[in-house]
Amino acid sequence: MSDKAYALFEEQQQARGIDLGWVKQQLSKLKIETPSWGYGDSGTRFKVFQKTGVPRNPFEKFEDAAQVHKYTGLAPSVAIHIPWDKVDDYGKLRSHAEGLGLAIGAVNPNLFQEEEYELGSVTNADAAIRRKATDHLLECVDIAKATGSRELSLWFADGTNYPGQGDIRQRKAWMQEALTEMYKAMTPEMRMLIEYKFFEPAFYHTDLADWGMAYNLAQKLGPQAEVLVDTGHHAQGTNIEHIVAYLIDEQRLGGFHFNSRKYADDDLIVGSVNPYELFLIFYQIIGAGLDQDAGVRRTVEDIAYMIDQSHNIEQKIPAMIRSVLNVQTQYAKALLINHEEVAEAQRRADVLGAEDAVRKAFEFDVTPLLHALREEQGLPLDPMKAYLDTSYGKDILVRGKGGASW
Amino acid sequence: MSDKAYALFEEQQQARGIDLGWVKQQLSKLKIETPSWGYGDSGTRFKVFQKTGVPRNPFEKFEDAAQVHKYTGLAPSVAIHIPWDKVDDYGKLRSHAEGLGLAIGAVNPNLFQEEEYELGSVTNADAAIRRKATDHLLECVDIAKATGSRELSLWFADGTNYPGQGDIRQRKAWMQEALTEMYKAMTPEMRMLIEYKFFEPAFYHTDLADWGMAYNLAQKLGPQAEVLVDTGHHAQGTNIEHIVAYLIDEQRLGGFHFNSRKYADDDLIVGSVNPYELFLIFYQIIGAGLDQDAGVRRTVEDIAYMIDQSHNIEQKIPAMIRSVLNVQTQYAKALLINHEEVAEAQRRADVLGAEDAVRKAFEFDVTPLLHALREEQGLPLDPMKAYLDTSYGKDILVRGKGGASW
Amino acid sequence: MSDKAYALFEEQQQARGIDLGWVKQQLSKLKIETPSWGYGDSGTRFKVFQKTGVPRNPFEKFEDAAQVHKYTGLAPSVAIHIPWDKVDDYGKLRSHAEGLGLAIGAVNPNLFQEEEYELGSVTNADAAIRRKATDHLLECVDIAKATGSRELSLWFADGTNYPGQGDIRQRKAWMQEALTEMYKAMTPEMRMLIEYKFFEPAFYHTDLADWGMAYNLAQKLGPQAEVLVDTGHHAQGTNIEHIVAYLIDEQRLGGFHFNSRKYADDDLIVGSVNPYELFLIFYQIIGAGLDQDAGVRRTVEDIAYMIDQSHNIEQKIPAMIRSVLNVQTQYAKALLINHEEVAEAQRRADVLGAEDAVRKAFEFDVTPLLHALREEQGLPLDPMKAYLDTSYGKDILVRGKGGASW
């Protein structure tokens, strides 16, 4: 059935002027980084439910991550979180990863779980705490050197819960001060990805609250600083793909933390709440990449796609497989947009025609395409089934409960 | 200065036709229940910062709560949470409370922290888990009998994170089934307060998601079931005072969980984000109470005012003192509304006049009034200062860190 | 290609245990009512852009609506709005409609465009204005008798802009009073559909603000009163399919006003912002219909599907064709859910499996199915293209500008 389906699909897309060779080439370049902490226990403030079989150390996290890549071919690198993934010998961790066919991806400092950081880390009113926090940032640069990581991915919980609690402008200056110091410590190959967040855990003001604050800071720091868009870190209704297009146009889109949300920063599986939004994000990225301007294309190709989710109730490895597959699916659909058709409708002020030209790509079933791609890549047609058919999920139960949590 | 200020205030209010005798009488009847868990450590999913001096057991929680009542005269009862406040001998806890001048208030079952409840408690697809959850509800009725509590305050974390995860209609039936069993176990003096919540920890659907679902369920159960309004449990923009007025009119407003939020269920100190909203809630309650209809008056007088907050970064006891004082302040302001003036403006279609008649009560400084009231009640004029001037806060530091948390 | 595609689709669905005969039967019963006002000019408070060719009277609106039905087979009835569609002889309008193969659908009173209604219609503090408003409701019952309409669809702009402007509880009573009078005037065949709205044009409180208020009122009125869900009338984040499932379970879901929104009540084309949400609404409806309980099935079959949108910048007739096609597409996808597969995953607490069982139905391309259906029904395979290939759109340009607006 698969061959027939692909033949039909090909016929259909050719009739629309879509070059499936190019589509498959693009798809084969898609790389999605999974986070080490996504394999551990996580939860809400009410409860962290403990799963049996959760990895007990960074090495086991990479082993689990390798399963995701093995069946999907999509997830060749793993982001680490310091100190959660602190090890004595990063060379050993790197070898372990490489032995599993993985690279160590972005290094993520943690500046929210030490008692001192109760009222802020790099924006704390206490200079000693700011020093400690900045030193941790510098430590992470060193770790990135040891792991061969090119990305330093920064999220700050810093903010306040009440009016008056902190001096907003002073904290802004402190943030810039700390990141300037870190920026200078980076090697030329490194990039600093600056994440922003609307709220939580700060409930009055968050020092880096929106893309504008992250962008402005990146601009001040220099060309190696870019903005990281977490799809769950916006106010309700925010048009994320607009921000994406904007940042690409300014050559400052560094990457994504993908996840889904219906309410706040729910950190659900990407593509599970509003898959069309994910499709529309890729529509903007692909459109920008098609532009002649070489600079834009570079930016687009350097976008780091990363998962950042909390699998509170899901089985961790299958949840990650589902996540990268959902991203692949929506990327594949977005690659079926005929941009010339859209542009023509725009030129003739045909609102419905332009909308249709975008939406109809979303309505195709890309299963035949993905099956063909996987066949070419020697991957199982149904990666989830392939994983579930193995005993890996059962084998790791010996790890017991109480493994890593974030 | 205080006397002069009150004399001036009295003159001013008399000129407006406000009977300060009645106002003080109403104020002296204000009782705000504080929650035992508000004295323990709490936090966000990212971190629970541990405070030194946090109570180590239910008895110490009541001791801390007694401080709040001692200086404010506003907080004569304390809500308990089972199993967090589980003790071998509830008679002993009750005596302890009474010895401190306190009563044990609402009993709150906990149906979200056992491993079994990962996918729901009373709405879990597994009948054995539903049974366990319902048994806990019945246990709480028994505890209420032992503690002399009249309120059973129910909040359920039950819900789903993904479409398809649960059968929404089936879960609705299971919820009703469990509460029907609990309802039957209650004594005629008891009330069931049913809380609803927009989201969190469930991120797709919450079984009791809004006032309508709680209200409809209460109606099915019978007259001893009422709705509990947590001020942080609504979608952005929701007009909470409208819901309050509506529920009073239907004689189903059982009580409040007071707190503040700017974003989601931030659980900040009540009155710290939008104090005017708290004032407007009291405007509706007072207005309903002034109605001739005896039934409405009864409902209004039975409203249980309770604090439910997370003092993640605040000193616990001062945070609670601030909370009850904020409630008192806004209640006092709302008592200064001249309802006849409002009604007249409404009758002559004077939008600005009606708005002004409400808002101007908010703009009065009620400090002279509250000072006079406290003087009459033998309380310190500045309860916060009075508490902070004692050594209580320092004395409890011997408890160390790692006390109760929720 | 179409035949091959359907053969493949059939093979695929049979393998999943889906009975396409049943699916097509369900699809062939789908009826979506379009609103007469959707063919006229509409806009925002900033500007109503005037389209050339907009209908100049109710008769022309039906002619345009007939085009939508002609090519889609989905829209056999048209809702009317009084007084926008007031005519001297409703029998003549009915004959005109029937001559076009259409029925007159729901009658919608208008209680927001007379100068007297500035501060409310049925909840106005002025008894004479309330009387006028109630009389209009009664007039609409009479019109429904004349047109053969079975639905009276009620939306009230009533509410206030400022605290104090109106007496919330009193207005609640007035609302009930007016609707009680109207309810009594209805014939046994009629249904009253009560719509609610979060906000706009009232910006402080809206008298019927949410489903709970509409539902509670319907319950008081009697079995012929039901709730109408407008998909754009909720707070951000609201789980609409939950409300839908809830109302079906209470046998009070009367119907829908379909449209899309990203922000407020944007009234965009249904299915254009988050098509997955529309699919999930149908998932709940279909699931309820599959239940054994005959009562539930009846409720589900009586749900009135209606479009209510503002085509501010779109060509009116194509916008309506797109709208009903989008509804059909998502309904078709939802019919492909294997409910037994979902239920089994729920029973074994397989969160990811259950989610997948729902979502994967969404990912099918239902074009082969819809083509097959249209072929059987003698309809053009591509209704939009079929319409655009005619000269109708050009022919109506003779009507000029300045036609009907709402």
Next chain:
Amino acid sequence: MSDKAYALFEEQQQARGIDLGWVKQQLSKLKIETPSWGYGDSGTRFKVFQKTGVPRNPFEKFEDAAQVHKYTGLAPSVAIHIPWDKVDDYGKLRSHAEGLGLAIGAVNPNLFQEEEYELGSVTNADAAIRRKATDHLLECVDIAKATGSRELSLWFADGTNYPGQGDIRQRKAWMQEALTEMYKAMTPEMRMLIEYKFFEPAFYHTDLADWGMAYNLAQKLGPQAEVLVDTGHHAQGTNIEHIVAYLIDEQRLGGFHFNSRKYADDDLIVGSVNPYELFLIFYQIIGAGLDQDAGVRRTVEDIAYMIDQSHNIEQKIPAMIRSVLNVQTQYAKALLINHEEVAEAQRRADVLGAEDAVRKAFEFDVTPLLHALREEQGLPLDPMKAYLDTSYGKDILVRGKGGASW
């Protein structure tokens, strides 16, 4: 009573270390610009209710505005909107204004009410329409020269309703192109104030959607371009005072459009929904002004405070009086914050102390202060009453209905 009240107030504030002389000096410098269109009819998309007595031309608008200034002393300038306030002879309008004691304030181009602008003005895909729009911007620069206006206040309705409708990056470039041309046409005394808006009338994407986009554009244009913050143009929950502090710190806060909202861009009377938010905005502004850095002070002093509201159901002149009084009230309260007390609490990590130091200023009744100020300025103590006691409101009824609307 007024003298006694002020004496008491003075005593109280002196005890807190507040210099009332400085406070009054600051208050006496407060200037709030009212908009000409705020005196005309406005409404929602559902209905514009027509008031009797609404001005029929720009000259009458200035006469009404003069009433607001006469009784409050707060509103010495009036913003104009082109073409709504287009006149043959701007010198004559300026003389008329000056004769009334008013200045002509910001010039506001209108780029949303011509039929050509249906799909955008300066970002329209049609070059001829972009040219027309840009020419209008240049015309407004010329008008500003004629009226002596220093501010050009730009709001664009430009955006799209559907994905694909427009090329987001291309439109961004067109926006910059048009504003660059306008910027070059300005005289050195002029400032361009760039407004942003979350949504409406565009419902998918708005070309200038948030402060970040406006700020980035202003930076590219040059030092005479600044950001205008409309308090109703943000997503729910947005911390506006944070944005204000941020923009001041970057020396790019040009001014405000004040109004209130509970839901979307409701355009209600400023200070009527959450007065504390307005107070907190002033807290940030005053705090920045107290900084030693001369540059910051300059920015703060140049902030243009402007009202931008829709008085849909209110009497226009009283609504404007209420608006400027509300701003004055919250500004007065914010001037009572003891910033050193706040800073000390911040330094000792006293969250509750810092919060209290801010909030308690809000709880003072500033009526005695404002009465004293008005007495010194020769203004009526109660400006609203003073206006309502005149016959002006009745006298203008001869203008009839159907005057200016926006």
